[in-house]
Amino acid sequence: MPKNRSSRPGRTARIVAAAGTAAALTLAAAACGSPSSASGSPGSSSGSTTFGLKGKPILIGTMGPVQSSTLSEPWIEQGARIGGAAVNASGGIDGRPVKVDFCDDHGTAQGGSVCAQKLLVQDKVTMMVGDDGTEEPALIPALSSASTISFGSMGASQASLDSSRVFIIDPVEAEYWVMPRMFPKTTHKVVYLPEESAIAQAAAKGNTAYLPEGVTAAAPITIPSSATSMQQYCLQIKSSGADTVIPTMNPDQVATLIQTCAQVGVTKVLWAISTFEVTPQVVNVLSQLHEKNVITLGLGGGNVEKEFAADIAKYGPKVGGITNTIAEPAINAWLAYKLLPQVVKGAGSLNPAAIRSYLDKQSAFTTMGATAPIDFTKTPISVMPRLKNLSATEAEAQNGKVVVLDPKPFSLKP
Numbered sequence: 001m002p003k004n005r006s007s008r009p010g011r012t013a014r015i016v017a018a019a020g021t022a023a024a025l026t027l028a029a030a031a032c033g034s035p036s037s038a039s040g041s042p043g044s045s046s047g048s049t050t051f052g053l054k055g056k057p058i059l060i061g062t063m064g065p066v067q068s069s070t071l072s073e074p075w076i077e078q079g080a081r082i083g084g085a086a087v088n089a090s091g092g093i094d095g096r097p098v099k100v101d102f103c104d105d106h107g108t109a110q111g112g113s114v115c116a117q118k119l120l121v122q123d124k125v126t127m128m129v130g131d132d133g134t135e136e137p138a139l140i141p142a143l144s145s146a147s148t149i150s151f152g153s154m155g156a157s158q159a160s161l162d163s164s165r166v167f168i169i170d171p172v173e174a175e176y177w178v179m180p181r182m183f184p185k186t187t188h189k190v191v192y193l194p195e196e197s198a199i200a201q202a203a204a205k206g207n208t209a210y211l212p213e214g215v216t217a218a219a220p221i222t223i224p225s226s227a228t229s230m231q232q233y234c235l236q237i238k239s240s241g242a243d244t245v246i247p248t249m250n251p252d253q254v255a256t257l258i259q260t261c262a263q264v265g266v267t268k269v270l271w272a273i274s275t276f277e278v279t280p281q282v283v284n285v286l287s288q289l290h291e292k293n294v295i296t297l298g299l300g301g302g303n304v305e306k307e308f309a310a311d312i313a314k315y316g317p318k319v320g321g322i323t324n325t326i327a328e329p330a331i332n333a334w335l336a337y338k339l340l341p342q343v344v345k346g347a348g349s350l351n352p353a354a355i356r357s358y359l360d361k362q363s364a365f366t367t368m369g370a371t372a373p374i375d376f377t378k379t380p381i382s383v384m385p386r387l388k389n390l391s392a393t394e395a396e397a398q399n400g401k402v403v404v405l406d407p408k409p410f411s412l413k414p
Helices: 075-089 109-123 134-143 160-162 174-182 198-210 230-242 253-262 278-288 304-319 329-337 340-347 352-360
Strands: 058-064 098-104 126-129 149-151 166-168 191-194 242-250 270-274 292-297 391-398 400-405
Touching: 058 109, 058 329, 075 098, 075 304, 075 329, 098 109, 109 134, 109 149, 126 329, 134 149, 134 160, 134 166, 149 329, 160 166, 166 242, 174 198, 174 242, 174 270, 174 292, 191 198, 191 230, 198 242, 198 340, 230 253, 242 253, 242 292, 253 278, 270 278, 278 391, 292 400, 329 340, 340 352
Parallel strands: 058 098, 058 126, 126 149, 149 166, 191 242, 242 270, 270 292
Antiparallel strands: 292 391, 391 400
């Protein structure tokens, strides 16, 4: 079952060993179609990113929440701009530079509607690339009217998961389904820790269907997203008898939970963490306490970690840097832009209709190794027809970093 922002709060992701990681995550201001802040600060352009390309710029739209009362993700724009700069440095697309046209949707349906009008109607972008998908319900009707697509969406809405104009690279819920395949043979009982929303509760229940034979699930322990004290929940974990703990809660609470549980004697469990729950604090606490852990990465296969870090070092200064190198939405936006030349070459055209037709026929679409090859011709999950990627990469927290244990993504066979 898909989660929206209320059930997958934070949308934060894995560590990336990248130079220039900010010590503090500042929330930059943003405006549609312009950099997130003044020149020289994160998200802004402090140098040319056309690299001498003389062709007419290819306008690509991206939207995400920056000035938001719920969740601010300026790193979506920053990842997109780094990816766009990397494409241009390699010759652009058919000798033409890519230009990122970003719009702050403020994390609201109204903001999504404004961005749809701005990007697709007023600016007439060629296509949308690298959205997180949360406000795509307001965007999808405009995609149809403009006869274009959203490529590399993270599918964080049911509308995204239903629309034939949305192409998702990120595995969305599949990380939780693949995760049990990474458990050691000593695993016998797990406990899920969902937040209080109905959709999160239902997702936790549904995830149990993917547990291996012989592994049972204790009753889920609900942790409200506003909870600050974790002791009572740690005591419930201890009483559950579970040997493996799977948080599906507010990621900002997970580090405190792990630390508190260690204090009350919950020290022999395996912490199973998805990309959506990983923060620098979680990685540091797991490392400092030497807790057993397994981490599933949605976009962690191949050499993607190193390539993202290299592009941040090369092109980050030209776009004003990036304030969060660990957020999956940032990596997703960067990756989606990096894949554009491959997509356009395969389609033989910049025409969105041709690109859509090309993608719909791909049975083994490659993502620079970030995921297993994606089969866009099949529908493995009927209630999420646009979820085509059922793969994840195994990693663990070690010495303050997330270390990939096997660069080959594990694919779930539905």
